[in-house]
Amino acid sequence: MSHNSFGHLFRFTTWGESHGPALGVVVDGCPPNLTVSAEIIQHDLDRRKPGQSRFTTQRKEADEVEILSGVFEDERTGGLKTTGTPIALEIKNTDQRSKDYSDIRDKYRPGHADYTYDQKYGIRDYRGGGRSSARETAARVAAGAVARLVIPDVKIRASLVQMGPYKINYENFSWDEVDNNPFFCADKSAAQSWEPYLDGLRKSGESIGAVIEVVAEGVPAGWGAPVYGKLSADLASAMMSINAVKFVEIGAGMEAASLTGTQNADEMRAGEPAPYFKSNNAGGILGGISNGDPVVVRFAVKPTSSILAIRETVTTQNKNTEIVTKGRHDPCVGIRAVPIGEAMMACVLADHFLRHRGQTGREGPTGF
Amino acid sequence: MSHNSFGHLFRFTTWGESHGPALGVVVDGCPPNLTVSAEIIQHDLDRRKPGQSRFTTQRKEADEVEILSGVFEDERTGGLKTTGTPIALEIKNTDQRSKDYSDIRDKYRPGHADYTYDQKYGIRDYRGGGRSSARETAARVAAGAVARLVIPDVKIRASLVQMGPYKINYENFSWDEVDNNPFFCADKSAAQSWEPYLDGLRKSGESIGAVIEVVAEGVPAGWGAPVYGKLSADLASAMMSINAVKFVEIGAGMEAASLTGTQNADEMRAGEPAPYFKSNNAGGILGGISNGDPVVVRFAVKPTSSILAIRETVTTQNKNTEIVTKGRHDPCVGIRAVPIGEAMMACVLADHFLRHRGQTGREGPTGF
Amino acid sequence: MSHNSFGHLFRFTTWGESHGPALGVVVDGCPPNLTVSAEIIQHDLDRRKPGQSRFTTQRKEADEVEILSGVFEDERTGGLKTTGTPIALEIKNTDQRSKDYSDIRDKYRPGHADYTYDQKYGIRDYRGGGRSSARETAARVAAGAVARLVIPDVKIRASLVQMGPYKINYENFSWDEVDNNPFFCADKSAAQSWEPYLDGLRKSGESIGAVIEVVAEGVPAGWGAPVYGKLSADLASAMMSINAVKFVEIGAGMEAASLTGTQNADEMRAGEPAPYFKSNNAGGILGGISNGDPVVVRFAVKPTSSILAIRETVTTQNKNTEIVTKGRHDPCVGIRAVPIGEAMMACVLADHFLRHRGQTGREGPTGF
């Protein structure tokens, strides 16, 4: 057991605080002989990086990753390959302005983990939330970049599908649009309408929640395991472990509650080389095991709790006070949660791929 | 790692199939010297037991639990106490009618795990879904009954809060009503209206989804752990591992996506002996650690896929066919998911209580 | 984490006490489609079973195993096959004479775990040592029988190689002799000389220690994993977890301390299809990974502490007293440790086989 580790065969452990010298991740159990480079990992990190647009925190972090172990030169190409030993990745913190936080040293910020960390541990690094800061998610994204190498045939993409009360129109859905707007949104038209909306919130020092959808295509039938190692259970844990996430659903999710059995159960038809499903209410998972359809997960991120409005709170001495959370924050943390959700999906799938291969000796289904 | 185990310090492993001779659970890591009895565990099992009303499966199972290890006589009372060693609990299957399933031996039931088990393992116990059957949840409920003994000051209750499209009215919410209707519903009036609705579905061989809310009161601040051992992440995994669950949320959950930071972040006020929160959008969890407020989780159960309607599917030879799932099924499996949700909540909290005590030496928060 | 579980991908959890109604094991993670039967498991259990000769405890236990889950009929053969789900095995206790232990209820037996269980848990099942009884090892042997099915090409055998101060002569070593004497001893001549020696000890109510050697042939190069998952580390843990074991060594083991580097390092020569080692001081393991040579482990079992001599001890009230441990005991528990050592070797190797396959996608080495 390890509080700060995730996964079993593909397992990573993250460390670091918002305002410490660095943060990082150790990836253990990665298969050997995968081609890797700092650039490959950096690519994913750059998508999560702060300061990409006016809609994310203006903290300036290069988020430059260094590979410290677990790789060796590929004699053939001169590039790097994984060796099967722990891959240590490190990212230096370069723009931590600790003084930004000096005025909240003795107050608990509503909606943040300040109070709970203090009550649990009796000590807390109040600078930027310390360990509870979303800066930790950079480490996940780095791990996720490695995970993608383990399952190269799986395509993992995500989109913001709701900002505040405004949902996208799935008829407009196009993965090609995701990188064309500052929201990682697959609906061009929705993205356009969100821009003035979020500008308004941002200027007023307000924040808003969001919903992210992550889709993994190319997952063969057979990954996952009953009954506590269900693919769905691990995905739920993965997504819920991301900062500010308060709900997770698979496939039809919440809507399944309102459906009848006839409406919900995806019918099957014979196909080549395997049967197919006429619909995907299951979100690609039946009984905790992938069925060959795209794995579809959605999760909601609450609005960041760092806002300019005056809020009632208490001091660390249990006295009433008020607080205004200054600092450099995201008006919609859900935006940067898009690459984070992809990373967690990649990590869960890479782990289950290895678990499936370990138990059955196959990489996919039995087949027909 | 263990596919069929859950938890870390309070850890249980379940085994058994729908139509095998028995099913059971081994609870490891339970604190010693807790008063226990078969009756205490039976009490919880009886709430989940099939055949309690016309709204649940008519399979006749006594679900009688036997304690096979991990207890010893309490010399003072003559009763039993836990010894700190593994508690093995066993429930015999007594009403398995395997012939009910002979006609689906060569077909995959839509919405069930038949196809995925077969593709993963290349072999499946087709009788009643084998390991994927919801009969496994009896073992969880037994484990949950033990878990409750570990955290006697925590009160865990659950209610059906939505059946199909019909939600309860929270203004009518009364825990006292939960045992007064066949739906474990805290809203008497909603329960009354659901009765004819579900009767209609049942008679037509149809099924429907539901939403369950589980609330744990008396959880002190400080339980849970960053960042992958978050209380919320473990609850998400716990609930999502229950058969047919497709959605999990904590506190405001999905609604948080639509809230602004000002609306969502629960303000704090000084109190005795500790501060209190003016609202509980957080569902009792901040940064993955309990904040002293009730822990509130909701999860959605899809409609059971065993219905009388003719559905398209394929044979195990990948040929088109049709299927009607006869047998004895629940028109709304969500009903029996109520005690199951309570059990999983109890197991997660018992585990985190022990983990918190292990790391900090305290059972609750630092305090003021 | 689980105190009473062993292994990772091939993982088993045991439960039960010496004088409870039953004991058992749940094997999780077993590959599917392995042919299994109660008889196969019984075969191994029978070798460990008490009462096989006058040199083991006279407790009469049939040690009959029942398979309760995790298997399904093989349509082709009518036999059973593993399904990949948890295999629950159960053995009823039938000859527990609790009154044998009534006089030690208030005393701690020297050399036994009575005192430590009481001090740890504040409660203990004093009947036959409760959970600390060597009866638990029946469950391991059952798990080991399943493990052997996972690695059918690996041949695991063991021999008693020392009884008290008397070592075997390795020049006489023949695996064929192991089942021809009551000691599982590969040296016929040593076994003959041990017989009167142990008879003498037995009649005087005395006991003696022993050393067991376990050899696994057919382990391909590449199993095991650095650095805390070393094959050698897991074997050490496995053997040291057996009741009464105080010493474990791999290959040259203790002798390696007295060797020079020149003497110790096994030289290599080119071979087909792979190089070979000119000696096996390494015991088949280099850097925690198998090298293709036989894996050789030895462990020492202390003399059973249940003897007829009067020994000084204390009561559970910390008062001086004396004790004579009556009951039905083994004069040399090392004898029955032979099949137990084999079982633990099988479990460790099966686990590492699956782990290796999971990480690398291969079942053995890269090759040449």
Place this chain on the structure above:
Amino acid sequence: MSHNSFGHLFRFTTWGESHGPALGVVVDGCPPNLTVSAEIIQHDLDRRKPGQSRFTTQRKEADEVEILSGVFEDERTGGLKTTGTPIALEIKNTDQRSKDYSDIRDKYRPGHADYTYDQKYGIRDYRGGGRSSARETAARVAAGAVARLVIPDVKIRASLVQMGPYKINYENFSWDEVDNNPFFCADKSAAQSWEPYLDGLRKSGESIGAVIEVVAEGVPAGWGAPVYGKLSADLASAMMSINAVKFVEIGAGMEAASLTGTQNADEMRAGEPAPYFKSNNAGGILGGISNGDPVVVRFAVKPTSSILAIRETVTTQNKNTEIVTKGRHDPCVGIRAVPIGEAMMACVLADHFLRHRGQTGREGPTGF
């Protein structure tokens, strides 16, 4: 599961290779509010550091540790305290001379893990053994220094008790001598005689094995857990995971094989506040649980396989060749294994302390 992690509640993960840019460890689960500093950790690292005398490798490594996370300023003292979050410790490699290894790039060094890493992973960092290098043990020592803070009342010391065939005389045993000679030897006289002996070996390019004894005093009764989480099993795994270790014993260990039950079982006498044992053949552990006596573990380290003698081996192409291992090596790696053994003892005990506290709510025994 994690190949490169050790422990459960006090859990650490190491990473890094001999000739990479750095190596390190992440300690997770450490209790909060422990006073810590780089100096405290450095103290232990300096004892293991190469180049302390002519009897250890002449590689020049400052082994300077940096604390990157998991600590925060203690407002009262200005020093650092643990926060309960992951403690990342990093040590830069500064004296890696990769060219030393260029000539062994295509050969397997006998006694080293070159062959097995290559066969397992299909790729290896041949520079200094890569991940299999004993440089990894620096990370363990750093973790052990943190572990000591968790159990401040436990005193952990170790001594070299045998070098090659020469054992110490226990009548001369004095902990005070350990730091007075280059061998960490508690027998002054033995240390003196070893000096010319090892000089001779060193000059001839030869190496020799050794035995280390680690003793933990102040361990209360009650730590450890049946049956696979035995203190003895975890210690065996811990010590066997150290590079070059081939045997582990607890208490009387191997000698117990030759003892009768009467000789071996430690008698008890009433005492204040608890009974005491008249002898300690058990090595402080009964049934896997500490009994209040000193915990005594011995382990043997084989001679380093890097020697100047010409040895037969094969190329990576399975061709016969010869090898002479130049480079900077320890004539007796057992010397530096002394602080490593202490560190592993500290880590095992810290973990079991937390596990015991988690399960029972007590830090020690029930008492009388």
